Amino acid sequence: MPELPEVETIRRGLSQFIIKKKLVKTTVLCDKSFLGEPTIGVVINIRRFGKALIIDLDNGKSLMIHLRMTGQLIYDSSCHATKSARSKARSTRYAAGHPSDNFTATLPNKQTRVVLEFNDQSTLYFNDQRKFGFIKVLPTAEVEQDPFIKKLAKEPWNMTANELYAKLHRHPNSAIKPTILDQTIVCGLGNIYADESLFTACIHPERKCSTITMEETAALLEAARDVMDKSIASGGSTMATYVKADGTKGDYLDLFAQVFHKDGQPCPRCHTKIEKTKVAGRGTHFCPHCQILHASDSRQGKEGK
DNA sequence: CTAGGATCCTGTCAGC
């Protein structure tokens, strides 16, 4: 699901395409996916707070979009049925979010929840298989007071190791992984980048926060910045599926991930097999050799295997 | 206050 780098990728791409265009029509195909009243206005800015995207209009309203697990935004510059074949041939697709065939499928389709149309007849589709994501209309002036936005922590680039260390140690008995997934602790990491960051910093995902040292905190923060910087630079790991040389589909994620979805494959550092387990209900990938679990981290009620 | 689990929803895949 889209994490910070994917949402930033969408923000940059959409900025090129829809700023200064007028949103003229909103079609809501799933009531649950759209909160508030549809509105009409010119797009003047696109911002991001953590994993939330904000589209500001010139009428004092903003669209807050959260993709959650399976949301996608697919911009299509081609026009609708009335459009000529010539302009269709020149159509542009810009898609990001949860990777799926929807990026190239005919739209709208079964998973399309909201359709936003602009004055030049281009279209932004909000697709979301599981309906966890949403678009919400609210006054621009109130965006930063929104409960979700308001409690977001700083992003890794703006946070010091001291700040993160203090926050981690407020949850001494929690495992490190679910703690860094908490957007009020540090903002932007999701399941992929949490695993990747912990791997890079050589920290076992089940380490208790109380055992994380200042040095490890600094390494973790740097790792988080690094993996997300790399992903943003390459257009986000979920930007699209790509077609491999043999004609089969691949996922950009496979190209840069070191551990995520790599269980059974050799660790890039030590060649030990990457393992997959479950930590706090989330699939978790790590190298059992590079990422050591200290004796003091062992938990009761957990049967070893 | 923290910590853990259930929950929202649809689709896909492994195993029988």
Added chain:
DNA sequence: TGCTGACAGGATCCTA
């Protein structure tokens, strides 16, 4: 083939 349960790149709500 059909059924079943597990699982899924997020966040919130409820309970102890």
